[in-house]
Amino acid sequence: MEPQVVIARRIAQELRDGMLVNLGIGIPTLVANYVPPGVHVFFQSENGLIGTGAVPEAGMHHRLLTDAGGRPVTALPGASTFDSAMSFGLIRGGHLDMTVLGGLEVDAAGRLANWMIPGKMVPGMGGAMDLVSGARRVVVAMQHTAKGKSKIVRKCQLPLTSVRPVDLLVTELAVIGFPGGHATLLETAPGVVVADVLAATEAELLVSDDVRPMPLAASGVSY
Amino acid sequence: MKTISAEQAAALIPDGASVMIGGFMGVGTPERIVDALVARRTGGLTVIANDTAAPGVGIGKLVRAGLVRRAVVSHIGLNPETQQQMIAGKIDVDLVPQGTLIERIRAGGYGLGGILTTTGIGTVVETGKQTLVIDGRTLLVEVALRADFALVSAFLADYLGNLTYALTARNFNPIIATAADVVIVDADNIVPTGVISPDHIVTPAPLVDYVIAH
Numbered sequence: 542m543e544p545q546v547v548i549a550r551r552i553a554q555e556l557r558d559g560m561l562v563n564l565g566i567g568i569p570t571l572v573a574n575y576v577p578p579g580v581h582v583f584f585q586s587e588n589g590l591i592g593t594g595a596v597p598e599a600g601m602h603h604r605l606l607t608d609a610g611g612r613p614v615t616a617l618p619g620a621s622t623f624d625s626a627m628s629f630g631l632i633r634g635g636h637l638d639m640t641v642l643g644g645l646e647v648d649a650a651g652r653l654a655n656w657m658i659p660g661k662m663v664p665g666m667g668g669a670m671d672l673v674s675g676a677r678r679v680v681v682a683m684q685h686t687a688k689g690k691s692k693i694v695r696k697c698q699l700p701l702t703s704v705r706p707v708d709l710l711v712t713e714l715a716v717i718g719f720p721g722g723h724a725t726l727l728e729t730a731p732g733v734v735v736a737d738v739l740a741a742t743e744a745e746l747l748v749s750d751d752v753r754p755m756p757l758a759a760s761g762v763s764y
Numbered sequence: 765m766k767t768i769s770a771e772q773a774a775a776l777i778p779d780g781a782s783v784m785i786g787g788f789m790g791v792g793t794p795e796r797i798v799d800a801l802v803a804r805r806t807g808g809l810t811v812i813a814n815d816t817a818a819p820g821v822g823i824g825k826l827v828r829a830g831l832v833r834r835a836v837v838s839h840i841g842l843n844p845e846t847q848q849q850m851i852a853g854k855i856d857v858d859l860v861p862q863g864t865l866i867e868r869i870r871a872g873g874y875g876l877g878g879i880l881t882t883t884g885i886g887t888v889v890e891t892g893k894q895t896l897v898i899d900g901r902t903l904l905v906e907v908a909l910r911a912d913f914a915l916v917s918a919f920l921a922d923y924l925g926n927l928t929y930a931l932t933a934r935n936f937n938p939i940i941a942t943a944a945d946v947v948i949v950d951a952d953n954i955v956p957t958g959v960i961s962p963d964h965i966v967t968p969a970p971l972v973d974y975v976i977a978h
Contacts, residue, residue: 605933611789629863664841671863704886
């Protein structure tokens with residue numbers, strides 16, 4: 542299974558009926574493909590849409606209906622559209638149950654850096670700082686390593702997105718939580734043992750007394 | 765409200781003006797006014813908007829034409845031309861978290877001096893700004909934003925200038941319509957007064973100065 546798919550299928554297990562959820566660009570977007578049967582969630586696009594649906598069939602797109610990356614989407618029955626002040630009021634005001642974001646680095650204290658690499662890439666923070674500061678629950682979807690180097694670091698070297706620690710980090714190897722403000726290994730992916738995770742991680746990881754196998758959502762039910 | 769051509773609208777906007785422009789990745793951007801500014805080569809603009817769209821799209825047309833001196837935006841990642849001009853020192857880019865940017869504009873339009881937010885605390889966004897502790901929460905003081913012009917895209921405008929918006933093209937548009945000295949609207953459709961129900965009007969006509977004629 543591809544790393545991105547493992548991550549998306551695990552994060553889909555965090556979805557609960559009735560949640561308002563914001564998915565970032567990249568791996569987070571894939572989570573929408575694995576919503577568990579019987580669970581209805583509202584997906585928000587921060588450009589002003591609740592009820593974001595799948596990509597439309599060829600020829601059925603509308604130029605004024607896109608996701609936050611500017612790509613055509615559909616709107617599900619019961620969808621609503623609104624301006625950017627409302628959109629970020631939902632995000633900061635405690636109305637957004639969960640946000641799933643990509644990451645460049647997460648450190649031992651759970652702090653996330655995901656919006657710039659000085660001197661290399663300065664895309665801007667867009668809505669990421671508001672999402673991490675304001676969502677009720679922050680989940681990071683990130684590959685464990687980049688070019689063989691751990692993305693889970695002792696201390697973030699890249700500019701932080703927020704000082705608020707994230708709640709859960711899911712990689713293709715492990716699920717890591719931050720109880721008491723310290724990175725703690727909670728689950729391992731299929732075929733992965735604790736020693737593999739520790740070897741691939743720069744940050745000091747506490748190991749839960751009860752490390753479990755990662756549950757993965759079945760493939761298939763989209764929106 | 766007066767009806768004018770896109771060329772007349774562009775002629776109202778001098779070099780060096782500050783302009784708020786609606787749109788999110790080019791969706792909901794008043795293209796005819798942008799095109800008229802490019803044709804007229806109105807330069808040295810300060811653009812306040814969500815993003816600079818993509819190369820040659822929406823606000824990206826102003827960037828490509830070299831007309832933007834300063835951009836106050838949340839995101840430039842999908843427009844490499846903005847990044848190149850930033851690195852070359854041709855555009856000053858002031859990156860603002862999206863939720864903070866729209867609230868600073870809302871504050872400007874609603875007569876407030878600014879807002880207090882936790883967004884950006886402990887990051888580079890906090891640099892040089894005042895913080896306050898209220899009820900135990902540390903909050904960043906973010907000041908209000910206004911502009912000389914707001915360039916608004918709407919779905920429907922009636923003969924008086926009442927506006928509604930469509931789908932995800934609403935984004936910054938109704939907020940910037942409150943926060944500029946002169947508000948110019950490019951509407952997809954112009955309809956008789958009364959067609960839009962009072963409950964469905966998002967931007968009331970007295971906020972609108974000009975609608976671009978069809």
